[in-house]
Amino acid sequence: MSWRSHHEQNRASWNAVTPAHNRHKGDQAAFLRGGGSTLFPEEKSLLGPLPGLRIAHVQCNCGQDTLSLAAGGATVTGVDISDAAIAFAQKLSADSGIPARFVRSDVLDWLATTDERFDVVFASYGAFGWIADLDTLTAGIRRVLDPGGRLVYVEFHPIAFMFDRALQPVDVYASGGEPIVEPGVSDYVQAAGPGLLHGADDAKIDDTPFENPHVAHAYAWGIADVVGAVLRSGLRLTRLTEIEHSNGWKPYDAMVPLPGRRWTLPPGKLRFPLMYTLEAERSEPASRTP
Ligand SMILES: C[S@@+](CC[C@H](N)C(=O)[O-])C[C@H]1O[C@@H](n2cnc3c(N)ncnc32)[C@H](O)[C@@H]1O
DSSP, X not given: OOHHHHHHHHHHHXXXXXXXXXXTSOOHHHHHHTTOOOOOHHHHHHHOOOTTOEEEXXXXXXXXXHHHHHHTTOXXXXXXXXXXXXXXXXXXXXXXXXXXXXXXXXXXXXXXXXXXXXXXXXXXXXXXXXXXXXXXXXXXHHHHEEEEEEEEEEXXXXXXXXXXXXXXXXXXXXXXXXXXXXXXXXXXXXXXXXXXXXXXXXXXXXXXXXXXXXXXEEEEOOHHHHHXXXXXTTOXXXXXXXXXXXXXXXXXXXXXXXTTTEEEOOSSSOOOOSEXXXXXXXXXXXXXXX
C-alpha cells in the first residue's frame, strides 16, 4: 500500500478521534480569549519574539497552539490532514476572535504547492512520526522558508517509546521509518489526565471509553533519521537538544510532576531524555531561492 493511502487512513483515524479529544478540554475559546496559551517554554524560547513572525504551523491539529502563536502577534497558517481538526480550529479562531488561516491538506502536498513563504515552520509533540517520507517533508519545509527562515521542532524522544508504563523495556529504538500499524489514534488526552487539558476552567476528563474504528499508520523515525533528512534538504542544523522532562504527556505511571504540566522520571539510575528540540536554518542568499 502506498504512503498516500496510509496517510488517508490516518486522516480517517484523526477525524474519528478529534471529538473524543476535545470533549475533555472545556471552553477553549474562553481560555484563549482570557489570554490563555497552550505553548510550553521550550517552543516559546526557540521561536523567540512572535510579533511580525510569519509561521507555518504544520500538523496543527485543532489549532490551540496555532491560535496561541497568533495571539502573541505572529501571522500563522495552520495545516493539518484532518477535516475534523481543521473545522474545529476554524471555529475556535472565530469563537476566540484570534485570526489565523487554517488549511486542510496532507502536509507533503501543501509544502510542495503553496505560494506562501514563512520565517518559521513550526511542528511539535507527535508530528513527524505520522509522515511516511521525511526527505519529501524537509525538502518542502526548505521550499516554503525564506532565506534566513527556520524549522523549529519540539518532539517526544524516540527513546521514550522503548518502555511500557512500568518503565520496563518493551521495544527497540525507532529507526529507518519502519511502518507501524496501530489500532487507531487513541484518546491520549483521556490517558494523559490533566497534562493535556490546557487549563480551561471547566476542563475535566470524561471517562467514557473511546474506540477508534480506523487503523492508523505511524513511522519509526529515530533522531538520526530526522537530522539526516534535515541535512539532506540543505537546511543548516543550528541546534539539537535533549530534555529530561516531558511536556503534558505522562508515559510512565511512576513519573514525578513538575510545575507547568510537565513530568520527569522518578529518582534512580534510569535516566534518559524524554523530549528533543531541533532548529535548522535556510541560510543561502536570496539569489539562490527558487
Ligand atoms: C499529535 S497531533 C499534533 C499536535 C500539535 N502539536 C498541536 O499543536 O496540537 C498530530 C497531528 O498530525 C496530523 N497529521 C497526521 N498526518 C498528517 C499529514 N500527512 N499531513 C498533515 N497533518 C497530518 C494529525 O491530523 C494530527 O492533528
